[in-house]
């Protein structure tokens with residue numbers, strides 16, 4: 480495990496095994512919303528991803544949460560104003576640093592859009608936007624403020640000049656600070672430097688076929704691969720939509736159209752593929768068999784026979800509706816070969832193969848082992864976590880649509 484040394488042992492952070500933000504510098508600038516109480520936790524999570532984080536606080540936010548707490552969370556000194564150290568310039572000096580304005584108040588966003596620099600937060604913004612640093616803002620305020628025409632105009636203008644927004648979550652009439660994962664993925668994406676990403680559909684999860692009103696047949700696919708693959712593709716700068724089911728909530732920037740039954744998957748592709756996608760990636764485990772469903776709950780006192788009838792192939796249905804790149808996943812025996820040949824009818828550009836008989840389970844979040852097969856090349860991917868293996872797969876997928 481890679482560790483970043485910190486001078487104060489109290490600040491020691493247990494890093495993840497895969498560090499997408501290793502070596503990256505982030506400056507967090509806060510403003511005076513009560514949700515600033517969530518920032519120390521965000522700082523710690525960003526550090527767990529490998530980042531070095533520095534914090535600057537507007538005077539109003541420093542009244543709500545102590546700068547000492549931010550110092551503990553970041554392991555760095557905190558700026559609460561501009562001194563002879565010219566913090567609004569020096570904090571962003573040296574290399575590619577992302578400025579993360581979180582929470583961003585109505586007041587701070589208005590000042591950012593109007594060229595006012597009366598706090599260290601707004602002054603940092605004025606330097607960052609002129610200096611070419613990526614800027615992410617996370618607005619948090621009552622909905623009446625968030626949706627009013629002044630705010631809409633200010634956000635539109637700021638978007639035009641390159642500011643990325645992570646939208647607040649609407650709860651009890653207020654726009655609340657979103658989950659850390661959404662902010663983390665936007666931050667990783669800000670370092671990718673991609674101007675125009677590709678439009679990608681990830682179809683994932685385990686479908687089921689109904690046996691009777693209460694029972695189903697399904698499989699052990701967990702949806703972890705689709706979950707991490709869609710996040711990895713988003714982090715690289717793509718626009719990602721997911722069809723299927725995932726084991727936990729995705730960052731809000733990734734749209735999900737939920738599907739569980741075989742019918743929902745087929746309906747889902749018919750609906751989603753009315754739009755053109757550059758690539759469809761399919762780590763889903765849709766049941767290969769359907770069952771004649773009993774309208775009554777089957778009795779458990781008598782022996783029951785179930786007929787497994789081969790199911791229409793989702794990939795064939797996708798190919799009829801989609802002209803772009805298709806990449807299926809293939810869970811197969813380690814002795815199987817000819818992966819591309821197996822999908823010749825649908826013209827797959829690449830296949831991601833994994834095996835059920837190598838001694839480690841292909842399901843769940845743990846160690847991943849895949850073979851990425853495209854025309855004329857094969858690459859083995861082995862990683863300790865699905866997050867890391869999916870990040871490598873996403874890089875190889877990018878090569879198919881670049």
Ligand SMILES: Cc1cc2nc3c(=O)[nH]c(=O)nc-3n(C[C@H](O)[C@H](O)[C@H](O)COP(=O)(O)O)c2cc1C
Pocket residue numbers: 509510511512513514537538539540583584585586587598619620621624
């Ligand atoms: C307890 C408290 C909570 C506040 N919460 C918010 C908020 O969530 N969003 C917002 O836009 N303003 C909020 N305000 C108002 C801002 O703090 C006020 O507009 C201030 O001038 C912002 O200054 P700054 O943007 O320089 O930090 C709050 C004020 C107080 C006292």
